[in-house]
Amino acid sequence: MRILAIPGSLRKNSSNKAILQFTRTLFPSDSTFILYESLADLPHFNPDLDDEQVVESVIQLRHELKMADAVILCTPEYAYGVPGSLKNALDWIVSSGELMKKPTSVISASPSFMGGDKAFASLTLTLTVMDAHLVEGSSLMIGSVAQKLSSTGEVTDSYTIAALKQMVKNLIQAALAQV
Numbered sequence: 001m002r003i004l005a006i007p008g009s010l011r012k013n014s015s016n017k018a019i020l021q022f023t024r025t026l027f028p029s030d031s032t033f034i035l036y037e038s039l040a041d042l043p044h045f046n047p048d049l050d051d052e053q054v055v056e057s058v059i060q061l062r063h064e065l066k067m068a069d070a071v072i073l074c075t076p077e078y079a080y081g082v083p084g085s086l087k088n089a090l091d092w093i094v095s096s097g098e099l100m101k102k103p104t105s106v107i108s109a110s111p112s113f114m115g116g117d118k119a120f121a122s123l124t125l126t127l128t129v130m131d132a133h134l135v136e137g138s139s140l141m142i143g144s145v146a147q148k149l150s151s152t153g154e155v156t157d158s159y160t161i162a163a164l165k166q167m168v169k170n171l172i173q174a175a176l177a178q179v
């Protein structure tokens with residue numbers, strides 16, 4: 001099974017990236033888990049470029065999405081919304097459609113106890129209109145994230161670990177059903 005994990009933060013010490021790195025350990029060892037770290041390489045979405053000269057970074061993102069059996073997005077909330085860099089990436093794949101019917105999990109994580117609920121809702125709406133397969137029981141909002149990670153980025157909160165395990169189980173099931 002091939003999983004593409006996309007963090008919505010560009011920060012080196014991103015908590016969202018740490019959650020995805022921890023989630024990697026919950027998949028069977030024969031899975032291929034790819035952490036996509038190239039959001040910053042994508043140009044600003046412009047439909048003219050999409051028609052005329054699609055750049056290599058966009059071709060690569062589309063390829064990774066196409067090859068993936070399942071996708072996980074894990075994002076912070078910026079100013080009550082989805083970070084621009086993540087929304088920009090999604091805009092690039094509206095017309096090419098690689099997320100259509102793709103088993104997908106959404107996680108938001110924030111230092112706030114609300115867990116980035118507005119970004120979560122907005123991202124879910126965008127993915128719904130893109131016809132991604134948002135797998136039931138496979139999405140999660142993680143509040144007070146700083147208290148749930150160790151200094152080395154391991155998830156230490158038992159409830160969050162259990163929720164991530166359930167998320168992975170449901171995502172794998174959905175991906176296998178689609179093969």
Ligand SMILES: Cc1cc2nc3c(=O)[nH]c(=O)nc-3n(C[C@H](O)[C@H](O)[C@H](O)COP(=O)(O)O)c2cc1C
Nearest residue numbers: 009011014015016076077078079080110111112116
């Ligand atoms: C410009 C800016 C705006 C932010 N807006 C929100 C917000 O609306 N809601 C929220 O819960 N956190 C907000 N935060 C806090 C982020 O959730 C926090 O920095 C988080 O750790 C970023 O995720 P990361 O650790 O994966 O980079 C904001 C942070 C920045 C820098």
